Amino acid sequence: MATLQSIAFSSLVSHHYLHQPRSPTGQVSWTIHRNSHSTFHGQSLQLARPWWSQLKWKSKLSRSVTVMVKPTIQFIQGTDEQTIPDVRLTKSRDGTNGMAIFKFEQPSVFDSSSEVGDITGFYMIDEEGVLQSVDVSAKFINGKPAGLEAKYVMRSPREWDRFMRFMERYSNENGLQFIKK
Structure with a gap:
């Protein structure tokens, strides 16, 4: 050998x-x-x-490979959030900026955070990449975690369009529908 x-x-x-x-x-x-x-x-x-x-x-042919990623939300990188949030969108009159507010009641991250680690941010992952925010706050009732609220700020029409593409994929995957008020 x-x-x-x-x-x-x-x-x-x-x-x-x-x-x-x-x-x-x-x-x-x-x-x-x-x-x-x-x-x-x-x-x-x-x-x-x-x-x-x-x-x-x-052969001079080139082949492209498309990787499809299930759109997910994570608070701890590598751990998908199982709870489907309520999402509220706001947009300025001129359309240049906006905010998405995600509310999670009894999120599954509370079940696994002691085993997996601390909440490090708010990550929206799809085939285009990752959108992230660190604006995450927890709601406690009687000293126990009851909910999470995450805010994602969009400061340009391009960021707004990218967010909407993520939300379309995420809502199709999780059965959400858009209701305009």
Whole structure:
């Protein structure tokens, strides 16, 4: 059994590799020669290219991969909130800014926070990325946590549009509907 401890290829070797003729099986053969500044004594190598790199040489087609992420809300990163919130939206008359207020009654984060960790913020996660806020407040009744309120401020039409895309995905996933008052 052979073990590989360390091999360092210089950029000259990498450059040399790219211009070597390839066999139909995708193998490349070259010789690394001793460099006057190195103690490495070269030997002939025969390497097989991975199957995915062979595809690159045969086809110039690029493929995009779309990753679909279930839209979720989290208070502790990595722990999805199971309680569906009541959401109230406000928007300025000129449409340049607005606020979303999320109210959670008996959120599931209270059940897992002692095991998982502290509430670190308010995270809205979907396939476009993460929207976050640190404006989170808790409501206590008789010394016990009863609810959470999180505020997300939007300071531009672009932020408003991004938030609305998240809310559309989140509401479709959780059966929410928009009621204009």
